[in-house]
Amino acid sequence: MWRQLTIAGLLLVPLTSTAQLRHFVATLDESQWRVTQNSPIECRLEHEIPLYGSAVFSSQASKKINLDFQLAMWQKPEKVTKALLVSRAPQWRPGTPDKAITEITYQRYFNGEVPKPAAWSMLSELANGMQPTFYYTDWYHSEQQVAVGLSATNFKRMYNQFRQCLSNLLPYSFDDIAFTVLNFKSGGKELTAYSQKQMQRVQEYLSYDPEVELVLVDAYTDSYGPRNVNKRISNDRANKIKKYLMENGIQQSRIVTTGHGETKHLASNDTIVGRDQNRRVVIQISKGV
Incomplete structure (x- = not known):
């Protein structure tokens, strides 16, 4: 009516x-x-x-x-x-x-x-x-x-x-990369092929977004090897991601890295699949309101 x-x-x-x-x-x-x-x-x-x-x-x-x-x-x-x-x-x-x-x-x-x-x-x-x-x-x-x-x-x-x-808009949003989990190959500092693609998406998005205020990078390992060695490996992995981000214009002061070593496991270290999941870096990104 x-x-x-x-x-x-x-x-x-x-x-x-x-x-x-x-x-x-x-x-x-x-x-x-x-x-x-x-x-x-x-x-x-x-x-x-x-x-x-x-x-x-x-x-x-x-x-x-x-x-x-x-x-x-x-x-x-x-x-x-x-x-x-x-x-x-x-x-x-x-x-x-x-x-x-x-x-x-x-x-x-x-x-x-x-x-x-x-x-x-x-x-x-x-x-x-x-x-x-x-x-x-x-x-x-x-x-x-x-x-x-x-x-x-x-x-x-x-x-x-x-x-x-x-x-020309990117085919993914901020929400798609704001919480990203990257996994590493066994015993090294190299990302898996899938995680390399995920990292490229994060890098690309951050290069265009000036509103990013803080990037938290938390690195973890599996439990194989001495704890002090795993702690060092996790720090090295976190710093490698930090270097990637800085090369794409993110200021060092906005990146906070923490290496957690073999703590906070997601899965059992008794299996290959479980260890693959535990060797990870978690990237969390926050923007200004």
């Missing part, structure tokens, strides 16, 4: 009817799009909406393709508010029909967000010269409607840069 009333009531409201509709959208001269993050771990495309806030598309490095959209408002909603997102033609394209994209709910004191499929639809509509617009009832004046539009002017060049950034 609400959808029917909204489409009938909102989509037919002329933008020139300022007594009923307050419309926030950048003019031809004001409309600017910016790629504010362009790296293998994050892509961000932003658009300023004069007197209202900004529109932000973003995507993070991940195993899955993802896209988030946030309508960042200078003044957050004072109450839970239903809104309709519509693709609307700009004034210089008369006769082009409007198209409803989705319905959303603004939560109190939070920025507006849309489902991921709707975010992709918004990008597609902008690329076609359309103007995605949010319609909702004013929080303080129930007789007034508010329209918040994203201008397609000057969009395409920045959109192409954003798409290029998306194609």
Whole structure:
């Protein structure tokens, strides 16, 4: 019922009817799009909406393709508010029909967000010269409607840069490398083939992320050999990982290494499999909030 009333009531409201509709959208001269993050771990495309806030598309490095959209408002909603997102033609394209994209709910004191499929639809509509617009009832004046539009002017060049950034995102996220266990070959300082690949992922991610504050490196051995020798081996292994990290731009002061020797076993040292599991280095990474 609400959808029917909204489409009938909102989509037919002329933008020139300022007594009923307050419309926030950048003019031809004001409309600017910016790629504010362009790296293998994050892509961000932003658009300023004069007197209202900004529109932000973003995507993070991940195993899955993802896209988030946030309508960042200078003044957050004072109450839970239903809104309709519509693709609307700009004034210089008369006769082009409007198209409803989705319905959303603004939560109190939070920025507006849309489902991921709707975010992709918004990008597609902008690329076609359309103007995605949010319609909702004013929080303080129930007789007034508010329209918040994203201008397609000057969009395409920045959109192409954003798409290029998306194609270069790493196929794994911070969470995938924040706790990494590496294993060593028996009796030496060399990582197993699988752990070498894991280490390369950690190195690659850290080389792009300036927000990493602390890297903890804890090394362990199996129980074969004298304890003092195992202690030294674990320190050597931890320092080798530290050297790897420093070579990829992580400051020495942010890396804390500890060699635990043959303590804190994960499995029995009576089997080859168990000893393989106990010869390990655990990397734990923390970021600033």
